[in-house]
Amino acid sequence: MNILILDGFPENSSSKLQALLLEAQADPGVEYISLAKTAIKHCKGCFSCWLITPGECVIQDAGNDVARKYINSDAVILLTPVTFGGYSSVLKKALDRMIPNICGLFTEYQGETHHVRRYPKYPALVILGVQNTADKEGAEIFYELARRNSLNLYPTAMASHVFSEATEMEQLRSGLKSALAQAGVSL
């Protein structure tokens, strides 16, 4: 199983969950990308990836490599501090560059308008958020965002979980395991 881990923690912060996922790096099927240390330019909203160079972003940087790795993975794990209920800007700069992987055309999907899929198969998606202080409302928004993403990014399976940084390591480990299992992913 090819697993891509996209770590969206800013450089000056860390999490126990991050440490747990870093352990998985030893597995040859796992690639861990620390986005804070990766120079990725922001999506300019030019729509070239839909209209001029379909499927490819015109910005030639690591953002392109991440999008390429994304679509060729069996599972992608997104890791982020829960930021105003959503993702950190560090994770989002990579996620904004994923739109070449879907097609600009509109279609009806699950009763709503969405973009047409570009590829026959997309990776399973595991979206993990970490809260330093428990915030129920923030967690609810996070789950909602993960669900919205799963409608637009066509993952074969999806799981999301909000962890509290205060959780003990062993409890965190089993929580991570069950979140991964929910999307059919094992590390």
Add this chain to the structure above:
Amino acid sequence: MRVLLLMGSPREGASLRLGRALMASLKEQGLATEEYYLVQGLTQGWGKLESAVRQADLLILSSPLYVDSLPAPTIAALEALADNAAGKRMAAILNCGFPEPFHNTTALKICRQFARRAGCTWLGGMSLSMGGFSLGKGLSRRVRISMKLAAQALARGEAIPDRAVHLAARKPIPKWLYLLVLNGVFRRVVRKHGKAPIDAQPYFH
């Protein structure tokens, strides 16, 4: 009262026009206006934005929807402002290219959550669909009216009224027509200018 428009788009499209329309209505209400392109903060640092926010009483974020949320540079700006915007009032205008405005709902909650975290008074948000395409050359009448209603309330320090929210969210053309036209335009543009077929799969090994 001083109002600062936070431009959340890296482009100069629908978000700019909507934001400026609200700013024009706020100016009519006697407010002093200023605007800042959030994407500039990525290169020039956040100091300039922070001082503009310090001088403002009301913050208006106008932003497009990127992957169900705010664009990365907009989130980066909000991260920078989380400890520097206490006591301000805040409202947001979000727009998306989908025909249904509900796609913006989660991003609007994220704006509200930022306001809560930063200690701003949340005065609500407006959600528009069908992107810049449906706004027309000048803004349509319903958008202008909704902006005016919102501005009247915001100038009094009140939340954006429901009527303004509903008017802004109204679909200018039926969904089926929008999909037909947009998909047609997409196909035509790719046929004419595209360097690969519209359904190319360049990243697949």
